[in-house]
Every structure is written in structure tokens, then in C-alpha cells.
Amino acid sequence: MTTVPSPAIPATSQRQDADSWVDILFGIALLAALGVTWAGSATPTSTAPSNSNALGASTQAPTQSPAATLTPIPKPALTQTSHLATAPGVADFLAEVPSPDARLVADFVAASGDNDGIEFFLIDKKFARLYVFDADARLLATSPVLLGSAKGDDSVPGIGLRPLSAVRPSERTTPAGRFVAQRGHNTNGEDVVWVDYDAAVSMHRVRTANVKDRRLERLATPTVDDNRISYGCINVPAAFYNANVKPVFANRRAIVYVLPEVKSVQQVFGFSDGDRPAVRSAPQG
Numbered sequence: 001m002t003t004v005p006s007p008a009i010p011a012t013s014q015r016q017d018a019d020s021w022v023d024i025l026f027g028i029a030l031l032a033a034l035g036v037t038w039a040g041s042a043t044p045t046s047t048a049p050s051n052s053n054a055l056g057a058s059t060q061a062p063t064q065s066p067a068a069t070l071t072p073i074p075k076p077a078l079t080q081t082s083h084l085a086t087a088p089g090v091a092d093f094l095a096e097v098p099s100p101d102a103r104l105v106a107d108f109v110a111a112s113g114d115n116d117g118i119e120f121f122l123i124d125k126k127f128a129r130l131y132v133f134d135a136d137a138r139l140l141a142t143s144p145v146l147l148g149s150a151k152g153d154d155s156v157p158g159i160g161l162r163p164l165s166a167v168r169p170s171e172r173t174t175p176a177g178r179f180v181a182q183r184g185h186n187t188n189g190e191d192v193v194w195v196d197y198d199a200a201v202s203m204h205r206v207r208t209a210n211v212k213d214r215r216l217e218r219l220a221t222p223t224v225d226d227n228r229i230s231y232g233c234i235n236v237p238a239a240f241y242n243a244n245v246k247p248v249f250a251n252r253r254a255i256v257y258v259l260p261e262v263k264s265v266q267q268v269f270g271f272s273d274g275d276r277p278a279v280r281s282a283p284q285g
Contacts, residue, residue: 091137099124101265102131105257108271110137114178119248120255121181121203123147123234125174128227130236132244141244144219146206146235148174149228153260153268160200164231172231175199176260176268183249193249195234195256203234203256205241 089111091103098106102124109115109122115135122131125147132140152173159171175196181203184194192202206215218226219237229235236245248254260268 091133092139093131094139096131096139096142098131099127101126101259102129105259105265105269106131106133106137108269109133109255109257112271114271115255118252118254120257121245121248123174123256123258125176125259125261126224128224130234132248141240143237143240143244144224144227146215146218146227146229148172148230148232151228151261153177153263155196155199155201155232159232160196160198167231174230174232174234174258175201176258176263178269179256179258180253181249181256182253183246191246193245193256195258199232201232201234203236203241203245205238206235 089107091106091110093103093106102122106122109120115133115137117135119135119140120133120137122133123129123145124131128144128147129142130145131142134140150170150172153176155173155175156171159167177196179195181193181195184192184197184202186192186202186204190204192204195201195203206219207213208215213229215229215235218229219235257269259265
């Protein structure tokens, strides 16, 4: 049996077929580059939803702006050791809301350096409250106090030489002013802080010997009307005194500002014109 030879394909036809396949392959490559795929020939994709990434987290656009979904970070609670930044010349009362007079005097001290670069105390008689500041006018601690039973901003001359039995009720005032106070002892040997030595006015732990005075109860009430009971001295809760008053006077003196309740702070301290407040009476001995 003789094999029938295949008809010869002309060379020109072979070149044309080759050129056609080249054109087809080039067209497919071009369409692929443009992102066009043949129906039924698309490469399988991930089974994750189209609105999710590979970790399953949604990538769908939010329905509201990101700012609307942010949760505000709460501010840290203020403590006696946590201070907000304050402007130069402004006392830092932390979360306390002082009276206008207390704010005025404390800011004056902060701006003028009237405390001589040491801790200072501010006693607001109208509100029966003691403030303890560091050398930079930042509040360290505060407490209610008991004060002289009589209202007034001056002491009777020579009252410090009288026995308590000779002090009239109307004379039992806590004097106002700027005092250079220092530690000392009273006639009973108790350690005290002499505020006005000549007038025998000191700052000391609350006295509880006379039960009828109810001094601890007076300190605990929210009102200030019952905080007037002493002969003129400043009675401080014992724990507060030991922790915040006594250590300050361990090795040096400190400034005590007692705010007035009858006169104006300008009258008592004389700083409305920018002058330094006068020292009322520095303790001795």
C-alpha cells in the first residue's frame, strides 16, 4: 500500500498562519494587561466576602465620619500631687474653687514671689479654710479649721500677756495679715506654730479637752458658721497638722497669710498698687 503524501503547504501560507497566531497571542496579552478576561476563564479568587480583608476585618466604608466614632479619653483624676499647667503668676488650686479673696491673694503671691521662695499657708477666715502651698504657689493640701469666736481683723494690744480668763468674748479674734511664722511651744509644752507671737496666736492641733465645745464635730460639718470657737488660735485637725503643717516648719519659718473678714484684702495687705504686703508681726523666741 502506498502512502499518499500530504499536500505540501506553501511556505507563504505557513508564514501567514504563524503571523495570525502571533497576532492572536498579542491581542490576548493586551486584553489581559487591560484587565479583561475571557468568560469562564477568570482565575478563582478568595472565598472571603468582597467587603472583608484577609483577616476578616471589614473594609466597607463607614457610614459616619471617623471623628464621630471616637471615644473621648477621660482626664486623670486630680490629686494632691497632680497639677495642671497654670499660667505664670497664677496660683494652682487644683480642683478646689477658692473664694475671690483667696484667689486674689494667692495669685499675688505667685506673681510677686512674696513668699520668699518657701512654702506658704493661706487661711480664708470667711470660709474657715486652710490652704497649704509649695514654694511655686501650687496647692499641696487643704482643710477646714476652727478660728476665733469673735469676728474682726485685729488683736487688742497687749492681749498676749493676759490669761485666757481675762479675754473678753469680743476680743477673741484671729488677726488678719501676713505673718512670718515659726515653730515653738506653748506654756504646756505642746509644739505649735506661732503665727502672731505677741498676740499669743498660734496654729495647733485641735483641742478636745472641753467636750462641750464639740470641736471635732464642728470641723466635720459642711457649714462654716460653727467653726468659730477658739480664743483666736487656728485649730487644725491633728492628722492634717502632723502631715502637712508640722513638717514645713521642721527646719525653717514659713509665711502665713490670714485673710480679713471685715476689712478688704487691699486694706490689710496693701498690694493694690503693687507694693509688698507689710509683715504684721513676726514671732519671737
